Amino acid sequence: MHEPDVVFADYRFLLGQPETGRKTYEVGHIPGSIYLDLEKDLSSPVSAHGGRHPLPDPAALASRLAKAGIGSNSRIIAYDDQGCMNASRLWWLLRYLGHEQVYVMDESFSAWQNAKFPVTTDVPVQIPSSFDVKLQPQMLASVEDVQQASASGSAVLIDSRDARRYAGLEEPIDAKAGHIPGAVNYFWKDVLNADGRWSGVEALEERFVKLGKDDGIIVYCGSGVSACPNVIALEEAGFTNVKLYSGSWSDWISYEGNAVATGEEI
Template sequence: MKNIVSMRWLLARMYEPDVVIADCRFLLGQPEAGRQAYEAGHIPGAVYLDLEKDLSSPVSAHGGRHPLPDPAVLASRLSKAGIGSNSRIVAYDDQGGMNASRLWWLLRYIGHEQVYIMDEGFSAWQNAKFPVTVDEPVQIPSSFEVNVQPAMLASVDDVQQASASDSAVLIDSRDARRYAGLEEPIDAKAGHIPGAVNYFWKDVLDWDGRWTDTGVLEERFSKLDKDGAIIVYCGSGVSACPNVIALEEAGFSNVKLYSGSWSDWISYEGNPVATGNSEADKDV
């Protein structure tokens, strides 16, 4: 798997000068918990990047709950954290890779290829008795050049077109109950974008919380056309990112992220909402 590295891989390379480790732990509804967890112990040399302060821009009328950061602002933040254009970045969290995947996607979106996710997460690292510290690294600013990849991003117009005309497969990455509209703990409306199919993002992981191998991922997405257009979304554009990575690992070449996702979709009054588990149930 080209985007996922093992804990032992990182253990062997963590002190190499071009490696930057990024701690992306974050809990929705507890915005300080990730930073507190980092301060209580992290992988030596890791810098902390906050999902809402560093990896999102402020919430506004549209754009969802975690709007994409401005590329120049993000690049400035990365530079201050010592992440440069020649860095190899390894991201981790303790949320199944969800937040680390957001950093992976953002870096790829602004043109940085050398970014990886550490499999399993911080608790597994700690349980393996690998080194942990409370010391925060001295962050020496680095130079980061932005080269935005607009083809990675789907707009609300793209999604409206895909929903109306099947111009792309829409993948909803939330759990089945939220997709079906049976419950909605976060957003103002329940349901999904009409025409979307449900692939819960946590299904990219096995029972032990490890990323499944390429063959399993290919089987998971076997009903989809590898060359066809795919747009992935979730609640706010974060948990969709593991599915984007999994699709890339499985050989799909035309995958976009709808970054605003469900929370952006429902911010437009005229956008239709579907409920239920099949197209026959959808309420347009």
């Protein structure tokens, strides 16, 4: 906690309750933590395409991180209280910018608090730093990439939402229900064990045993957030050609010509 190059990033956020994350940060957080907001800090404004949480402009994101005291030599430890879903999004964004020294704290803030580790309401002074961008475009899949994968099977499409949303039985958020044709369902929460901790490598390898290690894989969810734990899990399990479709389902359905499938894939 007291090493000068370590930055704790509090990334608690609740969909539909955008002020809740900052309020919980103000009530208590890990000492030295900065707060980053999913929609205000780490997403671009919503437009016709790009999904509900469009990727931020890389230069704008780098500027925001630098103002928060995150520099090119920082080690970032991200945490949330949503099963590591939001923290994983920050992990992906930083890796996309070319920053390797970023980690997700196992379990969540509540586990930290329940273990009686230090909690404070003090907000640290943020000393601006310098953050260099070395963009990693190979981590990102475009809607055209997804269209090709859906049509030809050129890559495995993984839908990270829960089974009922994947099957089109319910859709509480987006305008259409269902999934991208050809996609298979791996619910993101299944990367965690019964105690809410990340599964070990062997368990993750078993989870993805039907996939080939050399397969190209494109992962999506509703808006590019809850897909990120699956991206981490696949990397931990030894998969090396994994891309995120950042706009995800909410971007897919914004194009009139894109097909929608329901039920289970054979």
